[in-house]
Amino acid sequence: MPPHAAPVAEHHPEPQLGLTFPDGFTWGAATSAYQIEGAAKEDGRGDSVWDTFCREPGRVRDGDTGEVAADHYHRYPSDLDLMKDLGLHSYRFSIAWPRVIPDGAGPVNQRGLDFYRRLIDGLHERDIVPMATLFHWDLPQSLQDRGGWESRDVAFRFADYAEAVFNALGDRVPNWLTINEPKTVVQNGYLSGVHAPGLVDPDAAYVVAHHLALGHGLAVNAFRASGVSARIGPALNLHPTYPADDSDGARAAALIEDGYENRLYLDPIFRGEYPADVMADLGPDSHLAKVIREGDLDIISGPVDLLAVQYYCPLYFNAQRRLTPRWPTSEAFWQQIYPDGMYDLLTRVNRDYGPVPISITENGIPTPDALAEDGTVDDAGRVTFLREHFAAAHRAIESGVKLESYHVWSLLDNFEWQEGYGQRWGLVYIDYASQRRILKRSARWFRDVIARNGV
Numbered sequence: 168m169p170p171h172a173a174p175v176a177e178h179h180p181e182p183q184l185g186l187t188f189p190d191g192f193t194w195g196a197a198t199s200a201y202q203i204e205g206a207a208k209e210d211g212r213g214d215s216v217w218d219t220f221c222r223e224p225g226r227v228r229d230g231d232t233g234e235v236a237a238d239h240y241h242r243y244p245s246d247l248d249l250m251k252d253l254g255l256h257s258y259r260f261s262i263a264w265p266r267v268i269p270d271g272a273g274p275v276n277q278r279g280l281d282f283y284r285r286l287i288d289g290l291h292e293r294d295i296v297p298m299a300t301l302f303h304w305d306l307p308q309s310l311q312d313r314g315g316w317e318s319r320d321v322a323f324r325f326a327d328y329a330e331a332v333f334n335a336l337g338d339r340v341p342n343w344l345t346i347n348e349p350k351t352v353v354q355n356g357y358l359s360g361v362h363a364p365g366l367v368d369p370d371a372a373y374v375v376a377h378h379l380a381l382g383h384g385l386a387v388n389a390f391r392a393s394g395v396s397a398r399i400g401p402a403l404n405l406h407p408t409y410p411a412d413d414s415d416g417a418r419a420a421a422l423i424e425d426g427y428e429n430r431l432y433l434d435p436i437f438r439g440e441y442p443a444d445v446m447a448d449l450g451p452d453s454h455l456a457k458v459i460r461e462g463d464l465d466i467i468s469g470p471v472d473l474l475a476v477q478y479y480c481p482l483y484f485n486a487q488r489r490l491t492p493r494w495p496t497s498e499a500f501w502q503q504i505y506p507d508g509m510y511d512l513l514t515r516v517n518r519d520y521g522p523v524p525i526s527i528t529e530n531g532i533p534t535p536d537a538l539a540e541d542g543t544v545d546d547a548g549r550v551t552f553l554r555e556h557f558a559a560a561h562r563a564i565e566s567g568v569k570l571e572s573y574h575v576w577s578l579l580d581n582f583e584w585q586e587g588y589g590q591r592w593g594l595v596y597i598d599y600a601s602q603r604r605i606l607k608r609s610a611r612w613f614r615d616v617i618a619r620n621g622v
């Protein structure tokens with residue numbers, strides 16, 4: 168059991184910190200299409216790289232797949248009621264490219280778009296503001312067959328898809344996000360290979376980084392051209408990096424790793440350039456250096472309206488550039504629980520790239536949740552984790568960060584990629600056998616936080 172998960176009785180009064188957020192602060196929760204929707208073969212949806220990846224033996228724990236997931240595609244009306252019941256102001260979800268353009272390029276599948284129209288209408292009916300991500304890793308398989316994000320063409324196909332979505336739904340969604348965590352695609356999809364498409368190919372990885380950035384920029388251009396009056400920005404997972412000790416070597420390691428973890432994704436968008444130290448580290452003949460064409464960085468750095476930040480943990484590096492964990496972990500081996508990291512990250516991003524409106528679009532923890540005989544789920548560890556992170560965000564606001572909103576990952580337990588259903592990240596417990604939804608202790612607590620606008 169992780170250190171924060173000591174069981175406490177459900178009726179135990181939750182401690183309060185006496186912190187109130189600014190008026191109008193927006194509280195929400197986040198999900199993504201492949202992780203919750205299921206209905207993988209319905210209404211004309213095409214295969215994505217994750218469908219393929221799940222079919223490959225040994226890729227996902229216990230052979231789990233997203234074919235049914237939380238069955239949200241069918242249960243979205245009651246899931247919307249649940250969001251209303253929690254008092255969510257905002258709901259961040261993603262649109263599945265393979266539902267909208269099943270082959271990645273070519274005709275639009277109206278039935279796919281219709282699902283998202285119904286979902287968005289249902290949010291408006293309940294006064295919940297939609298925040299839609301265009302790409303949360305479910306690349307149409309037919310585009311992967313044509314080279315995936317290694318191919319420059321895919322960035323343009325992404326812009327076509329984005330344009331189709333903006334034309335159909337643009338005005339109904341006030342906040343658009345382009346690409347979820349490009350870094351995870353680079354690192355997990357192409358460096359460690361634990362995510363689809365499951366490659367271990369450092370040369371390809373940084374080419375992919377550039378094409379994801381280009382796709383982002385082209386989608387922002389398409390958004391401006393569509394005339395939609397809403398906001399758009401990138402969704403980046405950022406990790407504050409720290410030296411593991413006092414040595415000069417560790418300090419240098421933390422700095423270059425900050426380049427790979429953060430500046431490689433922030434600088435092209437907010438400064439129109441790749442970080443010089445990362446480019447030097449990769450070398451002048453790197454595949455990344457060769458793939459950047461004239462004008463690309465102008466496209467990538469087209470102005471954005473907001474920055475979506477996803478924070479899970481800090482990273483500590485020793486002089487050998489090796490990760491040296493310092494804080495307690497969770498069921499996710501890569502996580503370290505360090506709320507101050509969120510404060511450091513938000514104030515740093517504001518200082519170096521702001522002022523820009525910031526939304527936290529993901530933050531959360533997996534806990535060993537179980538349905539007790541009395542029908543409750545006592546995820547005390549999640550309550551503690553979130554309370555401390557909300558307090559860190561509050562401190563960042565007091566330090567001048569333009570933080571507008573906070574979306575907890577995740578609304579529902581869901582398909583956690585290579586971990587399958589083995590990790591539970593939701594505020595709401597899913598009994599997968601019956602697809603019954605049960606509010607965890609954290610969901611009830613979060614409802615009070617929202618109602619009080621504070622912790």
Ligand code: FCB
Pocket residue numbers: 199202347348351404529576583584592
């Ligand atoms: C993020 C992903 C999200 C979820 C959480 C735990 O990296 O964007 O889909 O898997 O981690």
